[in-house]
Amino acid sequence: MYPLKFKPILKSTLWGGERIIPFKQLDCQQEQVGESWEISDVPGDESVVAEGADAGKNLTQLMEEYKGKLVGEENYKRFQGKFPLLIKFIDAKQDLSIQVHPDDELAMKRHQSMGKTEMWYIIDNTGGQAHLYSGLKKQITPQEYADMIENNTICDALDKYDVQPGDVFFLPAGRIHSIGAGCFLAEIQQTSNITYRIYDFNRRDKNGNLRELHTELSKDAIDYTVSDDYRTHYEPRKDEPVELVSCPYFTTSVYNLTETMNMDYSELDSFVIYICMKGACTVTDNEGNRISVKAGESVLFPATTQNLEVVPEGEVSFLETYV
Template sequence: MDGAAFCTLFRKNRLLCSISGIFEVYKMKTIQLTPSCKDYLWGGEKLRTEYGIQSELHPLSEAWMLSCHPDGPSYLPDGSTFQQYINTHPGCLGTHCEKFSEFPVLAKLIDAKKDLSIQVHPSNEYALEHEHQYGKTEMWYVLEAEPGASLYYGFTHEISKEEFERRIQDNTLTDALNAVPVHKGDCFFIPSGTLHAIRKGIVVAEIQQNSNVTYRIYDYGRLGADGKPRQLHIPQALDVTLREPPKAQDFHGHLAQCDYFTVDAVEGDFEDVCDETSFTSLLVLEGRGTLTETATGESLPIRKGQSLFLPAGTGAYAVTGTDLKCLRTRV
């Protein structure tokens, strides 16, 4: 190859690389995630019929909308897992997540057609020692509640460990529980160790630690898919349960805030910035519209029942549409 031909080829390759770089710069960064789903015996069909979750499972009890947990990962449009995306995109979670050894958050939609078990989740310390994964602090945002719906949230008064064990044995535990009427828009923060149960007729969005450790205390004598009573975890529950009423929390204007997540409900059109400190997760709870990134100029249609992940550093974005309501989570 002579010098002139080499120079011509070099210029063409530079042009192709430049064009490729332009497309990379202006490629939309926001990702729509597809959930893993669960068919626990207490679930209903609202996640399918009202939130557009696609699954062949019946009932459709839970959709894990933002998850790296091996028990139920979320997926990208190309079929890869959310964890695989994180592994190949260093920095996408933001500087606030550098202190965690794994992705800190798991977000779900939950449809309780029947009562869930009365249960508790352990602290990090207990779970790491006994279960080899982290404990679970969580929050619920009530999306739907049938008239008269309620949930269990801690105790009405402080009780001893001995009384707790006796009430479990003689089936009087619910007499000491704090039964709270619920309505659409209510929010509950549930630190690890808090006894709780979602009851029938409620749909919630749950933001929680990235954990799947649950200790069942009472399950109404129900049988599992194998025809046997579902497993209870009484010794563990006696170890970890806070036997007291829930404490009031001040989240400084947020729905919930802890080391693992900060959650806000955003209604209508809004503009926001996803900076280098944290990713942004958006669960679209109502309505439909468009998400537009300022830096790329790219847009994505959005609707009720979708989960969107904006990598840290995405920059400014705008959400516009009709009757929109989103649950926004950051670290």
């Protein structure tokens, strides 16, 4: 097997901006692109291989053909033949709705789906101004929560953060959250498209209708625990990995490289994904496959990968994630 790039799945949204297409250096015209699904095995939105011997095959077909060679033997068993992660870039020109996602148990019971734990890495903020909501800042009961939805005061109970490039937020299933206007970010999440919309600022869609809210469904999905700080704190370093998140669903580190680095994955029973945010590099695997990676691209290295040599062109910044 060889390193895989996929054709992006661009999604225009009510709140989307104009940054994803130039960031990814795509030659296409599409307005209000809020999301680029980089690597997806969500039914109906399966990523298609862009180049090489497997060009034209989608991720579901790759899973059926390569199984553990693609994702790792234990991952293949654990996730029952489904690719476990969904990788996105998100550009919010306007606020997204306030949301929550169910955990595995509740999502399986209600939707026959995995739950949705995710993380955000802020790539940019428009003109230095961007914010998001993450978690509760005060204790409320499920009934108080429903009342606050009804009287449009739910934001009063949420922790609001002004964000800068490099900020990281981990969002376990059950944590209320919302991406605010000005955020441009990379998102790593479980393969699930189950979202409960809590509040949408009374916005109307293109047909003039209020968007559906899921107050009763979300009431049971919320983790009502209150924490002092929901931001992930870390010290950026050059030319060495900095771990950001380690959870049962993914482990993610950030790299800022100015010199060649050799990555040893010989003991890892998992695929590895690089999500490039800045600069460019050339990556060569143990079988001699060489691939160029630049800002806006995501690459899937199969579980058969033993080691990689990463040669930056000047400086390169990317996220590394695996299960």
